[in-house]
Amino acid sequence: MIKINKFLAVSAVTLSLVAGDMVPYSSMAVYADQTAKVVCDERYWVAARSGPGTEYELEHKLSNGKDITILEQTTGSDGKVWYKAKYNLAANNEECVSYIRSDFVSAGEAASKPEAETTTDATAGTAEQAGVQQNNEDQIALATAAGAYATGTITGGNVYVRNAAGTSGTTKVVSLNWNHQVDIIGETKVNGVVWYNVKGTLNGKDFTGWTISTYIKVNYNNTGDNTNFVTAMKNAGFPDSYIPNLTALHNKYPSWTFEAVNTGLDWNTVIENESINGLNLVSKSADNAKKSTAAGAYNWSTNTWVEYEPGWVSASSSYIAYLMDPRNFLDETNIFQFQSLAYSPNETLSGVQSIIKGTFMEGTKSYSNNGEKINYASTFMDVAKNSGVSAYHIASRIKQEQGINGTSPLISGTYSGYEGYYNFFNFSATGSTKELIYKNGLAFAKKQGWNTRAKSISGGSVKVGSNYINKGQNTLYFEKFNVVNTSSLYFHQYMGNVTAALTEGRNLAKGYSDKNQAFVFKIPVYNNMPSSTVGFNKAGDTNNYLQSLSISGVSLTPAFNGTTTSYSAVVSNAISSVSISAKAVSGNSSVSGTGSYSLAVGNNTVKISCKSQSGDTRTYTININRQAAPAGNNSSGGNNQGNNSQNNTEVNITSGKYRIGSYITGIEPGTGAADFVKNIAVSASGSVKLLTSSGSENSGKVATGNKVAVYDASGNLKKTYDIVIYGDINGDGAVNALDMIKLNRHILGKGTLTGAHLEAADANRKGDGGNALDMIIMNRHILGKSKISQN
Numbered sequence: 001m002i003k004i005n006k007f008l009a010v011s012a013v014t015l016s017l018v019a020g021d022m023v024p025y026s027s028m029a030v031y032a033d034q035t036a037k038v039v040c041d042e043r044y045w046v047a048a049r050s051g052p053g054t055e056y057e058l059e060h061k062l063s064n065g066k067d068i069t070i071l072e073q074t075t076g077s078d079g080k081v082w083y084k085a086k087y088n089l090a091a092n093n094e095e096c097v098s099y100i101r102s103d104f105v106s107a108g109e110a111a112s113k114p115e116a117e118t119t120t121d122a123t124a125g126t127a128e129q130a131g132v133q134q135n136n137e138d139q140i141a142l143a144t145a146a147g148a149y150a151t152g153t154i155t156g157g158n159v160y161v162r163n164a165a166g167t168s169g170t171t172k173v174v175s176l177n178w179n180h181q182v183d184i185i186g187e188t189k190v191n192g193v194v195w196y197n198v199k200g201t202l203n204g205k206d207f208t209g210w211t212i213s214t215y216i217k218v219n220y221n222n223t224g225d226n227t228n229f230v231t232a233m234k235n236a237g238f239p240d241s242y243i244p245n246l247t248a249l250h251n252k253y254p255s256w257t258f259e260a261v262n263t264g265l266d267w268n269t270v271i272e273n274e275s276i277n278g279l280n281l282v283s284k285s286a287d288n289a290k291k292s293t294a295a296g297a298y299n300w301s302t303n304t305w306v307e308y309e310p311g312w313v314s315a316s317s318s319y320i321a322y323l324m325d326p327r328n329f330l331d332e333t334n335i336f337q338f339q340s341l342a343y344s345p346n347e348t349l350s351g352v353q354s355i356i357k358g359t360f361m362e363g364t365k366s367y368s369n370n371g372e373k374i375n376y377a378s379t380f381m382d383v384a385k386n387s388g389v390s391a392y393h394i395a396s397r398i399k400q401e402q403g404i405n406g407t408s409p410l411i412s413g414t415y416s417g418y419e420g421y422y423n424f425f426n427f428s429a430t431g432s433t434k435e436l437i438y439k440n441g442l443a444f445a446k447k448q449g450w451n452t453r454a455k456s457i458s459g460g461s462v463k464v465g466s467n468y469i470n471k472g473q474n475t476l477y478f479e480k481f482n483v484v485n486t487s488s489l490y491f492h493q494y495m496g497n498v499t500a501a502l503t504e505g506r507n508l509a510k511g512y513s514d515k516n517q518a519f520v521f522k523i524p525v526y527n528n529m530p531s532s533t534v535g536f537n538k539a540g541d542t543n544n545y546l547q548s549l550s551i552s553g554v555s556l557t558p559a560f561n562g563t564t565t566s567y568s569a570v571v572s573n574a575i576s577s578v579s580i581s582a583k584a585v586s587g588n589s590s591v592s593g594t595g596s597y598s599l600a601v602g603n604n605t606v607k608i609s610c611k612s613q614s615g616d617t618r619t620y621t622i623n624i625n626r627q628a629a630p631a632g633n634n635s636s637g638g639n640n641q642g643n644n645s646q647n648n649t650e651v652n653i654t655s656g657k658y659r660i661g662s663y664i665t666g667i668e669p670g671t672g673a674a675d676f677v678k679n680i681a682v683s684a685s686g687s688v689k690l691l692t693s694s695g696s697e698n699s700g701k702v703a704t705g706n707k708v709a710v711y712d713a714s715g716n717l718k719k720t721y722d723i724v725i726y727g728d729i730n731g732d733g734a735v736n737a738l739d740m741i742k743l744n745r746h747i748l749g750k751g752t753l754t755g756a757h758l759e760a761a762d763a764n765r766k767g768d769g770g771n772a773l774d775m776i777i778m779n780r781h782i783l784g785k786s787k788i789s790q791n
Contacts (some may be wrong), residue, residue, distance in 0.1 A: 309740035337505030360406030561695030
């Protein structure tokens, strides 16, 4: 059971973010004429539309990494921020202006991924040519006489292998798909992006070429005597399954340090807690396999997901497990989600200088507006020692927030009304216009007294450290997945996007022009981990539910519900055949078993199957009982008349213990189904069943949203009643912190309660729905100070 203090911790974090005290470091203030890139981690292209909203015409499909210039931002009718942006089409160099949704734009120095090299179908087309030329000076000679220094696994669909690195002036050699294996024989950089020289076999033919690093997972071959290193890693607490890739990284970057963080947590328990609905999110446009189909997060009957934030739904537990398994990301790029964000004495001034080389922070700067003279690299080193935050992280984060040129009014010290104030970390720099962004950010800086650049860097670093880093959540991974801060395990998590640590780590890795620095990586280890790395495969649409199932002219018992797979029906002897029809919820599913069936007297079993796009089959069974002919009477009309007489019999229920009205109430939490049914009396030789909200028979605890189904003597469904247990909002038969979370989201407008669940939220029985007073009553009930009355 989740204790109430954890719920309160969640509320506190939510309120602090709403108050705007600290914006996520992945966010950026957007300025007019700011350069940016299209980012599409979960799709193969991004729509550029004629106006700010999906209701506007689609003008172009922009590929990942496409350069754009943001002209202004606005809020669309969908409540989302849209950027008005200009860009050139590669085909004819035509300059275009369209609207692009902000969450598919990286407004920093670089997008989270380089040029797209994948396409899903003919309509998506090939990747746009970004005008990138190979830089021979960046060539890294890693090919050896022994052949491949690493192997690679393709992690995308239709990934191009080209005759040279880069997209401009190159041609496609072959296209590879998910999980294809290649040998890596060399690598180079094109505009800072790594391309791998690969060789392999496709359809029995050998090929050699270049592919972009974005869509290949690298496994390095280990060479030389690594006995001492392997022993050291085992002594540090790393399981054997971590060590091969760590050894390969050590051989390439001997100055790197790897620290095992033993969480002491059971792997399955971690995944179960991180899979709580709404805790980890993926884009609504993500592959269906990445989205949760757990109860409450997904409606199988309508093939729709609950949006916990606009456009964001719960991640599937299998995708969460893949992202949380550190062994999937022990390569020279993805490992940076484990880079220590805490200060280390191993950090060097030259390392910081490497990070800020080529930016406005390089060298010593003198400013005329206040006479300040500052050497940023030295300042970062001094601030790191005092704040406990890594100098590398401070340098990288400011570089990310302010870009290469550092032209933002937030750090100019000259913005009207806020002269002499600086906000290098963009704290509270939010708003619908650039003027509001500047004013809000600088008002925050003025309140903090940041009237020099050095004070802003120092004060901002302390603030960055105090919220997470100095509480043990000192890597991007630990900020996203809180498995170390035991005061609020799983809930004190900075980002909702389940891929945030991975993508931010990739961006961090790209920011280092020289990786031969004394980086420290803190890598989590869990108890009872799977012996091999947790994999993840895109499975496509997993919905295998029926939307409808019916027998022509005959009623099903119980009434059809997509979650219920077993049904019965009774027909008279006069009916010798029936026609069964069914329709799948998803258009990607196939249905089999429908059509006409001849009926023998007695039971006839018919099975209807619904197969999802991913290959999972769900089978629905109907037992059709054809009655025998009445003795001495072969008249089907008389038999039908008798059945109609039975069907018209009124059936009622009463109870000496529970109240039966619009809802059945008066039920104490924890009441068992059998005890409940014993206290329901039914007339006219009828019967009752307690059903779950999905329509299957409930033999466990009674819960809000359950239904009492009333049948006549022939087994025909006559009526249903919804059950309400006051305080049990989420329908698990208990009153606990999960119910308070549901009520809190309803009060904040982030979720909507209806029907029996809204009635259950009225804990004080005032008839006014769920509100803050009801939350207080529920809290007292959970703490054992008072009890919610059910009568």
